[in-house]
Each structure stands twice: as structure tokens, then as C-alpha cells.
Amino acid sequence: MNPLLAVALVVVVGGAFVVAVLRDPLAATVAFGGYGLGMATLWAILRAPDVALTEAAVGAGITSALLLVAIARTGCATVPASFDWRPALAVAALVVALAATVPALPTGGEPIAPGAAGDVGRPAGFYLANAPELGVKNVVTAVLVVYRGFDTVGEVFVVFAAGLAALVVLGGREW
Incomplete structure (x- = not known):
């Protein structure tokens, strides 16, 4: 596996996990922007530049900006610091399901x-x-x-x- 691809996958999975477990909407929005940039990088590594540009513009840029504006307009920048394991478990289950199916896919060009x-x-x-x-x-x-x-x-x-x-x-x- 390409080392750059491995790093991008770790960033994307880690970013998804962080977004799911953060309780502060502002911090989750910033982490979501990082997740979007990680996805854009992943698409660029996979040689899909059109999808990478769309993800960077919409996923990381516009969506993050709209979420930040919504947080600013509603005034709900903080949430009580209680930790909920349900989103973390949902992300972990999704990662396990995807990890179980990826090895069954044929390699590109086969x-x-x-x-x-x-x-x-x-x-x-x-x-x-x-x-x-x-x-x-x-x-x-x-x-x-x-x-x-x-x-x-x-x-x-x-x-x-x-x-x-x-x-x-x-x-x-x-x-």
C-alpha cells in the first residue's frame, strides 16, 4: 500500500471518529473541515481530481462555513462536557464493516x-x-x-x- 494513502486513510478515519465524539459544535465543525480536507486528499491520491476538488470546496469549505455561520447565529457554541459513547461505537462499527469489505475488492486495473x-x-x-x-x-x-x-x-x-x-x-x- 502507498504510504501516503495509508496516512490519508488514518486521517480520514480519525477525523470521522473525532467529529462523532466531540460534544462542542464549534470544535466538531472545525474537525469536520479537517475531515473534508482529508477526504479531498484521499480522492486526489486515488486519482479522482474532480471529486477531490468538489470535496475540498463543498465538504471542507462551504459546509464548514455554513455550520460556523449557523453556530454563530444560534449562539450554541458550547455543550455540556458529558461524553456519549454511542457515536463513537457507530463510527467504530462502520470502520469495522468497511475494513471487512475492502479486502474483497479487486485491485484497480486487474x-x-x-x-x-x-x-x-x-x-x-x-x-x-x-x-x-x-x-x-x-x-x-x-x-x-x-x-x-x-x-x-x-x-x-x-x-x-x-x-x-x-x-x-x-x-x-x-x-
């Missing part, structure tokens, strides 16, 4: 992997060969808009919902 075997979608050569026929110069744009249009519409709805949430949190009375 002939038995569904994407390499052609069982999922179409091979990359199809998109590279047919994108110019669609009148789209950028192959990534052709895949996102033409071939994965339904998925892209779902992502647009998510961004729209995030924008509405930002308007609700930021709108209203003066600071």
Missing part, C-alpha cells in the same frame, strides 16, 4: 475488476472515439453531460439544495 472487464458502462476508448461526433470538444464534458446526464442532473439538484440552505442560513435578520 482483469477481473468490473470496469476493466467491460461489465460496467463502456470502455474508455468508446468515449474518446465518440465524443467529437457529439460536437463537444472536451471528452470529460461529453461524458458528464451526454453519457452521464442523469447523474449530472442529480448533482445539479444537490448544488441547488446547498444554495437554498445557504440562503436560509445567511438570510433573515441582521447580525
Whole structure:
């Protein structure tokens, strides 16, 4: 395993655990921002730069900012210091479940992997060969808009919902 990947996985799992067990909303929000940056790094290491940029912008940036604004507007920056083990146990159970399934996955590029075997979608050569026929110069744009249009519409709805949430949190009375 790549040492950088191992460090990123430890940061992500540790960040999720810290967010789950912190009782102070402000500290949990800051830890959540760190978790989002860890996830963005993990996606970059896994060679998914589009997902990494989205995670950095939405997961670490916008979501953390909205949570900080919500905390500031509601005035609930502190919570009694009682420790609840239930979130920690839920995170531990999720980590155990994921750790049990990861070894069963084929390694990227193996002939038995569904994407390499052609069982999922179409091979990359199809998109590279047919994108110019669609009148789209950028192959990534052709895949996102033409071939994965339904998925892209779902992502647009998510961004729209995030924008509405930002308007609700930021709108209203003066600071």
C-alpha cells in the first residue's frame, strides 16, 4: 500500500471518529473541515481530481462555513462536557464493516475488476472515439453531460439544495 494513502486513510478515519465524539459544535465543525480536507486528499491520491476538488470546496469549505455561520447565529457554541459513547461505537462499527469489505475488492486495473472487464458502462476508448461526433470538444464534458446526464442532473439538484440552505442560513435578520 502507498504510504501516503495509508496516512490519508488514518486521517480520514480519525477525523470521522473525532467529529462523532466531540460534544462542542464549534470544535466538531472545525474537525469536520479537517475531515473534508482529508477526504479531498484521499480522492486526489486515488486519482479522482474532480471529486477531490468538489470535496475540498463543498465538504471542507462551504459546509464548514455554513455550520460556523449557523453556530454563530444560534449562539450554541458550547455543550455540556458529558461524553456519549454511542457515536463513537457507530463510527467504530462502520470502520469495522468497511475494513471487512475492502479486502474483497479487486485491485484497480486487474482483469477481473468490473470496469476493466467491460461489465460496467463502456470502455474508455468508446468515449474518446465518440465524443467529437457529439460536437463537444472536451471528452470529460461529453461524458458528464451526454453519457452521464442523469447523474449530472442529480448533482445539479444537490448544488441547488446547498444554495437554498445557504440562503436560509445567511438570510433573515441582521447580525
